[in-house]
Amino acid sequence: MRITRVDVYGFELTYVHGTYVMSAGRRVGSLPSTIVRVRTDEGVQGWGEVCPLGSTYLASHAAGARAALGLLAPAVLGVDPTNLAAVNDAMDAALAGHEYAKSPLDVACWDITGRTLGVSVTTLLGGLRQARFPLYIAVPLGTPGEMTDYVLARRAEGIHRFQLKIGADPVEDGQRARQVSEATGPEDLVVADANCGWRLNDAIRAARLMEDIPRLYFEQPCPTMEECIEVRKHTTLPMVYDEIVHDVPTLLRAAREGGAGAFNLKVSKVGGLTKAKLMRDLAQELGLQVTIEDTWGGDLVSATSAHMAASTRPEALLTVSFMNDWTNEHVAGYQPRSDRGIGSAPTGPGLGIDVDPGLLGEPLFSAAL
Numbered sequence: 001m002r003i004t005r006v007d008v009y010g011f012e013l014t015y016v017h018g019t020y021v022m023s024a025g026r027r028v029g030s031l032p033s034t035i036v037r038v039r040t041d042e043g044v045q046g047w048g049e050v051c052p053l054g055s056t057y058l059a060s061h062a063a064g065a066r067a068a069l070g071l072l073a074p075a076v077l078g079v080d081p082t083n084l085a086a087v088n089d090a091m092d093a094a095l096a097g098h099e100y101a102k103s104p105l106d107v108a109c110w111d112i113t114g115r116t117l118g119v120s121v122t123t124l125l126g127g128l129r130q131a132r133f134p135l136y137i138a139v140p141l142g143t144p145g146e147m148t149d150y151v152l153a154r155r156a157e158g159i160h161r162f163q164l165k166i167g168a169d170p171v172e173d174g175q176r177a178r179q180v181s182e183a184t185g186p187e188d189l190v191v192a193d194a195n196c197g198w199r200l201n202d203a204i205r206a207a208r209l210m211e212d213i214p215r216l217y218f219e220q221p222c223p224t225m226e227e228c229i230e231v232r233k234h235t236t237l238p239m240v241y242d243e244i245v246h247d248v249p250t251l252l253r254a255a256r257e258g259g260a261g262a263f264n265l266k267v268s269k270v271g272g273l274t275k276a277k278l279m280r281d282l283a284q285e286l287g288l289q290v291t292i293e294d295t296w297g298g299d300l301v302s303a304t305s306a307h308m309a310a311s312t313r314p315e316a317l318l319t320v321s322f323m324n325d326w327t328n329e330h331v332a333g334y335q336p337r338s339d340r341g342i343g344s345a346p347t348g349p350g351l352g353i354d355v356d357p358g359l360l361g362e363p364l365f366s367a368a369l
Helices: 062-076 084-094 099-117 144-156 170-183 200-210 225-232 248-256 273-286 299-310
Strands: 003-014 030-040 045-050 137-139 161-165 189-193 216-219 239-241 262-266 289-293 317-320 365-368
Touching: 003 062, 030 062, 030 099, 045 099, 045 299, 062 084, 062 099, 062 365, 084 099, 084 273, 099 273, 099 299, 137 144, 144 161, 144 170, 161 170, 170 189, 170 200, 189 317, 200 216, 200 225, 225 239, 225 248, 248 273, 262 273, 273 289, 273 299, 289 299, 299 317
Parallel strands: 137 161, 161 189, 189 216, 216 239, 239 262, 262 289, 289 317
Antiparallel strands: 003 030, 003 365, 030 045
């Protein structure tokens, strides 16, 4: 089998709750997603998606993904898509870094491999370990009252895992976390996520203010590994690392020096399922928990996360996000679909969802043999 054509599409995603607010005044109402279709000489096709969270969250943005794909798409033509090592080697030979742009091509080839073999991506990732898993919802930064009301509304919908966006004034952030914790119950899990919003002193102040809050995890307080390692010395809260873990060396450092108990595995950030599986498996062996998610996206991103989650050991899985619950637009019939805070992976071959190309319009560009 050979890759004969790659089509790259643009697709706009809008946030289902209006405006998504994070630390440092970052606000998102809509985001451009990039969707990739890989076709083969045997008539099998696969899909992948990448959607950076704006241009100030990570070193990535939509235009960058599309420019990089202009180099990557021709590089994989003629390669056997079921030979995932060869696909990744071809991309690395064409472009150093830019892992997020490589992700949709890698995922599309996992989709093709599953469809060719007649098995799900869950099976390719090691096998089904849990048919159902808990999902979290992000809580946009606002007043303590606004955030508590949002949590209670989502809780009424069946959700019991909440990621609070903090990283503003440490005293107010402490109030946000405390009020939400007091409004929820023992079955709920709360993650206070600063998204790198503090520098060292404010992060230590915030950690001390939150120290005695039950059921609270403390996520990514500072923008550097060095600062987070120092903050870890001042708190006993379970620590989750996110933005600064992007490959195996940074994962090992977070675990050894940073006292990480968990990390967020964003599939596109690390370059796709091939590298995400390696990091997931390593985390399991190190005794770390993992949140399976992505930077943003729709049905394709959610299906990719679902397969990774379903093949993860239950005790190692902290939580999961279905990004298509966060967006209004859907390219694959709003599949996979959550059910009162619980997710499951599609069972069909490959990613197990069917994309409607008619919703995408004409490709932004294509590469073909």
